[in-house]
Each structure stands twice: as structure tokens, then as C-alpha cells.
Amino acid sequence: MIPKALLFDVFGTVVDWRSGIIRDLRVHFQTYPSKHEPEIVADAWRARYEPSMEPIRDGSRDYVDLDVLHSENLMTVAEELGFDLGVEEHQRWLIMAWHRLPCWSDSVAGIERLKNRFICASQSNGHLALTVNLAKYNQFSWDIILGSEIVRTYKPAPEAYTRACKALCLEPAECMMVAAHNSDLTAARAQGLQTAFVRRPTEYGPDQPFDLEPSDNWEIVAESISDLNEALDDLR
């Protein structure tokens, strides 16, 4: 069945967060030198991402957006690794690095083309301002931005998927989750959505140990967002 809407994961699937964060950490360390490589700091910062969302998923903490979580996580990492976050303005600039991440090379043209036939929605853990800023930074647009601020929780909580479909007035089976992460697709399928795996083998750096292969029989497995268009034709 051809879906009506494609729901895109953003961090890792559409944008290359690691390169973007490393780039901006390198700039920060020019003013506040660090004994750590920016790669180490970027990975340590990102490692706190999933655990920091857990209290919101399980309801023990009220929803706060990713700017808040990224800020808290950065402060923890700076303390643990021992580097200088600098004055408040510089800290803020660094946290906002997540609003100016570069796209993978196929993302802009791929989404533009898919928009001719499908509702293309972001369904990210990012909030509205972050997701629109990423799109403006890279000069593309979504048909609609969904994501954490709309569904008031973080993936892979079940409501993150069901509430997104509901916001579009579509049945889960009419929607397809597009992600580079098997865990995201597993959770989406459990709620009845169709699934497309996009391979991003260097999202976590050159030695990425996971998400290199599909872990299940996803409806689509694609090498890029550009490839999705043809793969969706084959679904007929």
C-alpha cells in the first residue's frame, strides 16, 4: 500500500549531527582551548541524549524541549571531561549548534522530490523552532513539522507515533516512518505505521557499530532519501 504521508526522523536520517557538532566545538575550542578532541566531546554530548529523554518518556518529568536537554547535557559533559564552556553567550551559541546542522548530501533534493507525491512531515525529537531552523539553514522545507512539541513526548514512546498520525487525520497504516535507526522503526511498526530504513553508516563516525543493516523486514530499505522515491514506486 502506498502511504499518504512520510514521517521523517531528522537527526541522523536527514541531517549529519556529528559533523555539525564537531565543527562548532572546534570553533568554541579556539576561544576556550580543551585537552579533548571535538570528536570525543561530541560523542559524549550525544551519549547523554537518550538517557536525558527517559524521564519524559516515562512521565516522571514534564516535557521540556531539546534546547533544555542539550544545555543540561552539555554542562554535565563539560564538568566530567573538564573543559571551559565560556561566557553565557558562547554557551548559548554552542547549544544552538543543534539548530544549524548540515544535511546529508541527498536530503534536500530527495525531500523536494518526494513532496510532489506525499505529505512529507518531520517527526523528530526536535521541537518546532529547532526543526524549522534546521530546514531554513539547509534551504529546504517540510510540508508540516510534527515532532516532540506536537506529541509532547519523545520517540520511541508509542504516543510519539500515534499522535503524529492523528494530527494528520490519517490512519497509522497510511503513514510511513522513515529513519536510519532500527529502534525508531520497530516502535513505529508496533503502532501500525509502515517503515522505511535509510542506511546512514557513518552517522556515529567512521566505526559505527550499529544500524548498518536493517534488523527486520522493513517495507523499504534505501541507500539514501533520493532512493526512496523509486522504492515507493515498487510498493504498488
Place this chain on the structure above:
Amino acid sequence: MIPKALLFDVFGTVVDWRSGIIRDLRVHFQTYPSKHEPEIVADAWRARYEPSMEPIRDGSRDYVDLDVLHSENLMTVAEELGFDLGVEEHQRWLIMAWHRLPCWSDSVAGIERLKNRFICASQSNGHLALTVNLAKYNQFSWDIILGSEIVRTYKPAPEAYTRACKALCLEPAECMMVAAHNSDLTAARAQGLQTAFVRRPTEYGPDQPFDLEPSDNWEIVAESISDLNEALDDLR
């Protein structure tokens, strides 16, 4: 000051609701003949729009979306004027006429061009699914869809403007409300937003008695959305 984001009213400013509703009523009346002209029914249906939002604005009714209000209003009008709404499937199709309204001729190209320089957001009383369906129907897209479902109230309630700016992480003065309705702009300015009036002298039919002229010294007065781009240059 050049704004960072343009917040667009949709019904009347971007899309021509009256022609679209008349067109679909005409189709409906082919199956269920009516003694009333579709123009009369369309105007009666729309006349209930503002009063039906009032209980939500003043807090005496919880937020419901426009599909619900359009459905209730249609049933009232059908009863009052005495025409047949037909089987449930036909009723539903008629209510969904608000999801397939045609754009004014300058809207698609105008918004596409403005997106090169500004965040272009819808800030409509429409909900997410309705607003994205209008955009897909007319083959354009917003950078971000805001509106009633995000702000949980209806314009011109003050929160409709302040919460929209907040969702973008922008100050009100960094945002410009774009509308064909003086009342919308009056309410937006009261919350500190910049304002642009777009003249739509036939929105309410050939003898429209109001909103023909700007009622205040709005930052911009434009004849079309295409004209906005140049007018925004003059703001510098």
C-alpha cells in the same frame, strides 16, 4: 526592522474560501437539490464561523478543531435554511471542502519567493491537518504550520499571537502578521508583532463592505502576496 518570520492568515488571505465552498456546494446540490443559491448557503455557513469560536476564545468551551465547528455550523445552517445534507459520506465530503480551497492566483509564487528570505509560517485558525491539506491541494508548502492546534485558541485571542512567536523562539517584534483582515492585524499589533495588510477586496463576494482599506498605519499595505517581497525591502 526587517522581520525574521512572516505569519500568514490563511482563509481569505492565502486561499479564496468563498469560491471553493460555492463550488463544492454546487456539486452537493446536484445530488440533493436546494432552493437556495450556493452563494447564500456559503455566506450563511461562514457567518457562523466567528460566533462558533467565541466560547473557545473566552474559555467556556475546550478547544475543538475547525472540522468540528464547520460540521456543527453546517448542520445549523441546513436546518435553518431547510436543505438536505444527504448521507453521512456526502456530509463529510462537504465539511472537508474547507481542506480543498483554491489559492488566490498570487499566493503560491509569492510564498515560494518569500521563503528564500523569511520563515514563512501559517498562523491560521485552521488545524494542522486542514492547513497541510490546503497546501498540498494547491502545491505549495510552509516552512512551518502554526495555528489553532499549536496555540490552543482562536485568533484574535492574544495567546494566538504570543504563543506562535514563542514556538519559533522569536520576539513578537521579529514576527510580522500578514492578513487581509484589519481585526487580525489590530490584535497582532497589540501583542507587539509587525503587521502587513494584503488587500483582498472580493473575499466576501463582489460587494464586500469591509476590509477594503487599511484601518490603521500598518507597516506594509500590499495588493498581493507577490507585492510583499518588494514592500519588505522598503522597510530597511
